[in-house]
Amino acid sequence: MNGSEAMVKTLLAGAVDICFANPGTSEMHFVSALDRAPGMRCVLGLFEGVVSGAADGYYRMAExxxxxxxxxxxxxxxxLANIHNAKRANSGMVNIVGQHALDHIHNNAPLNSDVEAVARPMSHWVKTTMSASQAPLDTAEAVSQARSTPGRIATLVLPANCAWEPSDPGHYSTAPAQTTAAPLTESVLAIARLLSDRKTAEATTLLLGGVALRAKSALLAGKIAAHTGCKLASEPRNPRLERGRGRVNIMPLPFAVDGAVAMLKDSKHLVLVGSASPVAFFAYPNKPRMIQQPDCQVHTLATLTHDIHATLQALVDALGANNTVPAQLSTGPIITDLPSGAPTVEHIGTVITALMPENGIMVEESVTTGRQFSKLTHQAAPYDCIEITGGAIGWGMSAAVGAAVACPDRKVVALIGDGSAMYTVQGLWSMAREQLDVTVVIFANRSYKILRGELANMGGPEAGENAKRMLDLDRPYLDWVSIARGHGVPGQQVTTMEDFANALRVANKEKGPRLIELVM
Amino acid sequence: MNGSEAMVKTLLAGAVDICFANPGTSEMHFVSALDRAPGMRCVLGLFEGVVSGAADGYYRMAExxxxxxxxxxxxxxxxLANIHNAKRANSGMVNIVGQHALDHIHNNAPLNSDVEAVARPMSHWVKTTMSASQAPLDTAEAVSQARSTPGRIATLVLPANCAWEPSDPGHYSTAPAQTTAAPLTESVLAIARLLSDRKTAEATTLLLGGVALRAKSALLAGKIAAHTGCKLASEPRNPRLERGRGRVNIMPLPFAVDGAVAMLKDSKHLVLVGSASPVAFFAYPNKPRMIQQPDCQVHTLATLTHDIHATLQALVDALGANNTVPAQLSTGPIITDLPSGAPTVEHIGTVITALMPENGIMVEESVTTGRQFSKLTHQAAPYDCIEITGGAIGWGMSAAVGAAVACPDRKVVALIGDGSAMYTVQGLWSMAREQLDVTVVIFANRSYKILRGELANMGGPEAGENAKRMLDLDRPYLDWVSIARGHGVPGQQVTTMEDFANALRVANKEKGPRLIELVM
Known part of the structure; x- marks a missing residue:
């Protein structure tokens, strides 16, 4: 048994049985080891951003x-860009990165670089294996790190000789390096006291993150809100939300700083439940950096390292709210009357709400177009929503690959801006190769529209020729149907709300990948 | 004047008048400054690898x-991947990388990361501007670094507030931080003595790199070879070669270690002229790491910091070889009889040799298919060849963009393997947007064929299902004509040598981008 085989055995022992891959020469022994491991599913990406984004989407749905x-x-x-997004989603991931053989690194061959240095900014844990016999131990540690709660990015650098030299399978623990801690009783009681005063509660916002946004935890939050009068909100972008009819609707803070500040304007207390103190996505010359008011008190009820569901249950118990009907239950009527004519942002949201398949997975990278979607989409049939968390656009196409691999029986609907979709466009091929059940909706506004808005936000003059050349995706327009066909995915361009709805209906009825280009 | 405007003024003062860009919100003030600088040409890439690869291709041709x-x-x-390739080509580049405002970095907004740490592994020089007033000075230093010989990767991190706060234009020197040094007389005389003995000279190889591979320097190398009997070779992949009829043909060391070792087998002396001691591209269990024999003596005649042309001229002078007819002049007949039928590697090389446009620019990332091309293509009409130097595939599509921007009056012919082309496929759109005169030839062997060979090189068993899933680009095949159309580039698929030749002829006659998919 060589080092690679020992590593693959260790991965499988730690329940890591999917490998998203884009290998090269230095990884050939590892490829060969994967080849002889029938329990390992290998999914090729034709660009590495597809690989890391898929691993992120996979983690969020497969847990x-x-x-x-x-x-x-x-x-x-x-x-790196999608590892960054994964890190910001607290997704666990085991990156195996090939390196030259240890006795060849100092020869500085053309592909040589400081791999650990490249890994470090976006990883929680980085190590270079120094011998084949150490490979299974290092792999076990990487798996332990990745399986922690919250998840961690573990990057293991594998010199080629450690992959090919003899090793021993080893039998090292791959148990999570960190598991969740019990609720902090003191904090629970303190927040219960805070919320026991109606007026104080009404000036309090619970900011929910992490698993607090899963349906069963959100239901507890809804009981707390109903019982005390406090408000509920989530961070603008979240790793995973369970939304839809019958669930407690927790509205996100708006992405734009002004709207977010307005939402927390009257909050004198902000209670963090698996979330971080909210900050502006970007700084602007004359806008605040922090979202809450300067006199708002911030309390931490639970961090991501705590058992968030148990914490919320403890708070419900302390408040005596177990039998309270939750606030903000999405109970809106099923939409049957669909809009027609030219696309508007609101109409698109309505169609998506009406046609989101039950138990589907929404991959949310619609950027400008989708800013207001959440006001409507919580009325859809129950579904999971995974969102771009790190702001590094180019995530949705690849996250959809991973989510679909994790949940082969669920329809994935990926909502992606045209600008974003281009960064990992190669994900389409992986969808075709794996025949993943993904409907990709491209919002073709033919510009980095968010940046048009941001240019105005900065207070500068109207965009001139050079700025337009950098912000508009025109001359020529992208032809998404041809791009999809080129990657083996059937596609359709639509320009009206009727055609958009029809295309979604067809996609919902059939399995397999397809792309809908909605021209805005 | 704000910091961005002062920076753009400084860039222009340093003759940096092209900006390959993929900006975001934090760069909006810089975009606005570019917008008001008519002397600056902005070229948008829809993925950052296109941007950095284009800057590399641009440097190589624009110098x-x-x-x-x-x-x-x-x-x-x-x-990073194409910055790595650029670094390995000794290309200069000024990277302006946006960062959060200085007073917002510690708030750890979603897009926050350690930008300097990301930059460092692939940069020679990294700095974060700490105030708007310092922005022009830092920019001047970045330009000075990038303009050095050899070129350097200068990465300047620009916090948003330093871009928007008031500054002064400044008038800082952008002169190169390092210029070439005069020839080392002692070394020249020592090599002249070495080569004065015929038998020793015949066991000596001059390994040429950098500008030694330009026609006028290669001509001197040819005189030295003719006069002394020494051999000439280049590194396997080079930043830029001037090749073709009437020029001295300097054969590269083969990429594969066995072939490279065979080429230097009888060399007792290796003389480095702007090159590095050759090493295996990868290490293999039972193959050597170094290319020359263990008893071969390595001499340095000139590094990339020396005036290489003057050094070669000094050696010619010392040898009294000024009137010698150069060795290895490419004088082969013009090919008129073109092959027909199914494509073979040799036939493809013949067609490219026959139809390479005079004074054209060949972008070489043909990987497996092109391994033997150089045995034929030195017989083409005179042209420049730029090659992938760092082994990070995904370079050609973007380098072609940069080369075409640098030389609008020259036809660019980009030879790219299908696997490689996918990493920066978005470069096609930049070609269409800028109407660049590029013919992209995709060698569609529908696999990472190089890896099929490398798997065998590693001595492993035949590829099984998992390995095939990672090495073959099939199920489905990529449809390059559709991919090109989707990006606004007309394309054509060919399967015979006649059709390939006809497609190249049509492309040579017309201006603008087009793609030819040659199915192997």
């Missing part, structure tokens, strides 16, 4: 880490 | 650095 296989420093570089 | 504009750590991450 366990996948492995990635990447080729030296530059391959890892290509994966 | 001066371009700027790139990138969005925080993740945007820089996406650019």
């Amino acid at each position: 366990k880490p996948a492995a990635t296989l990447l080729h030296l420093g530059p391959g890892l570089g290509n994966a | 001066k650095p371009a700027a790139t504009l990138l969005h925080l750590g993740p945007g820089l991450g996406n650019a």
Whole structure:
């Protein structure tokens, strides 16, 4: 048994049985080891951003880490943006990154670079395996790190000789390095006291993150809100939300700083439940950096390292709210009257709300177009929503790959802006290769529309020729149907709300990947 | 005047008048400053690897650095692979990377990361501007670094407030931080003595790199070879070669270690002229790491910091070889009889040799298919060849963009393997947007064929199902004509040598981008 085989055995022992891969020469022994491991499913991406984004989407839906296989420093570089998004989603991930043989690194061959240095900014844990016999131990530690709660990015650099030299399978623990801590009783009681005064409660917002946004935990939050009069909100973008009819609707803070500040304007107390103190996505010359008012008191009820559901249950118990009917239950009527004519942002939201398949998975990277969707989409049939958390656009196409691999029996609907979709457009091919059940909706506004708005936000003059050349995706327009066909995915362009609805209906009825380009 | 405007003024003062860009919100003030600088040409890439690869291709042909504009750590991450290739080509480049405002970094907003740490592995020089008033000075230093010989990767991190706060234009020197040094007389005389013995000279190889591979320097190398009997070779992949009829043909060391070792087997002396001691591209269990024999003596005649042309001229002078007819002049007949039928590697090389446009620019990332091309293509009409130097595939599509921007009057012919082309496929759109005169030839062997060979090189068993799933680009095949159309580039698929030749002829006659998919 060589080092690679010992590693693959260790991965499988730690329940890491999916490998999203874009290998090169230095990884050939690892590829060969994967080849002889029938329990391991290998999914090829034709660009490394697809690989890391898929691992993120997979973790969010499977609730366990996948492995990635990447080729030296530059391959890892290509994966960094989506590793960043995964890190910001607290997704666990085991990156296996090839490196030159240990006795060849100092020869500085063309592909040589400091792989650990490339890994470090976006990883929680980085290590280079120094011998084949150490490979299974290092792999076990990487798996333990990735399986922690919250998840961690573990990057293991694998010199080629450690992959090919003899090793021993080893039998090292792959148990999570960190599991959730019990609720903090003191904090629970303090927040219960805070909320026991109606007026104080009405000036309090519970900011929910992490698993607090799953249906069963959100239901507890809804009881707390109903019982005390406090408000509920989530961070603007979240790793995973369970939304839809019959569930407690927790509205996100708006992405734009002004709207977010307005939402927390009257909050004198902000209670963090698996979330962080909210900050502006970007700084602007004359806008605040922090979202809450300067005199707002911030309390931490639970961090992501705590058992958030148990914490919320403890708070419900302390308040005596177990039998309270939850606030903000989405009970809106089923939409049957669909809009027609030219697309508007509101009409698009209505159609998506009406046609989101029950138990589907929404992948949310619609950027400008989708800013107001959440006001409508909580009325859809119950579904999961995973969102771009780190702001590094180019995530949705690849996250959809991972989510669909994790949940083969659920329809994935990926809502993606045209600008964003281009960064990991190669994800389409992986959808075709794996025949993943994904409907990709491209919102073709043919510009980095968010930046048009941001240019105005900065208070500068109207965009001139050079600015337009950098902000508009025109001359020529992208032809998404051809791009999809080129990658093996059937596509359709629509320009009216009727055609959009029809295209979604067809997609919902059939399995497999397809793309709908909605021209705005 | 704000910091951005002072920076753009400084860039222009340093003759940096092209900005390959993929900006985001934090760069909006810089975009606005570019907008008001009519002397600056802004070229949008829809993915950051296109941006950095284009800056590399531009430097190689324009012989001066371009700027790139990138969005925080993740945007820089996406650019790293081609920055790596540029670094390995000794290309100069000024990367302007946005960062959060200085008073917002510690708030750890979603897009926050350690940008300097991301930059460092692939940069020679990294700095974060700490105030708007310092922005022009830092920019001047970045330009000075990038304009050095050899070129350097200068990465300037620009916090948003330093871009928007008031500054002064400044008038700082942008002169190169390092210029070439005069020839080392002692070394020249020592090599002249070495080569004065015929038998020793015949066991000596001059390994040429950098500008030694330009026609006028290669001509001197040819005189030295003819006069002394020494051999000439280049590194396997080079930043830029001037090749073709009437020029001295310097054969590269083969990419594969066995072939490279065979080429230097009888060399007792290796003389480095702007090159590095050759090493295996990858290490293999039972193959050597170094290319020359253990008893081969390595001499340095000139490094990349020396005036290489003057050094070769001094050696010619010392040898009295000024009137010698150069060795290895490419004088082969013009090919008129073109092959027909199914494509073979040799036939493809013949067609490309026959139809390479005079004074054209060949972008070489043909990987497996093109391994033997150089045995034929030196017989083509005179042309420049730029090659992938760092082994991070995904370079050609973007380097072609940069080369075409640098040389609008020259036809660019980009030879790219299908696997490689996918990593920066978005470059096609930039070709369409800028109406660049590029013919992209995709060698569609529908696999990472190089890896099929490398798997065998590793001595492993035949590829099984998992390995095939990671090495073959099939199920489905990529449809390159559709992909090209989707990006606004007309394309054509060909399967015979006649059709390939006809497609190249049509492309040569017309201006603008087009793609030819040659199915192997």
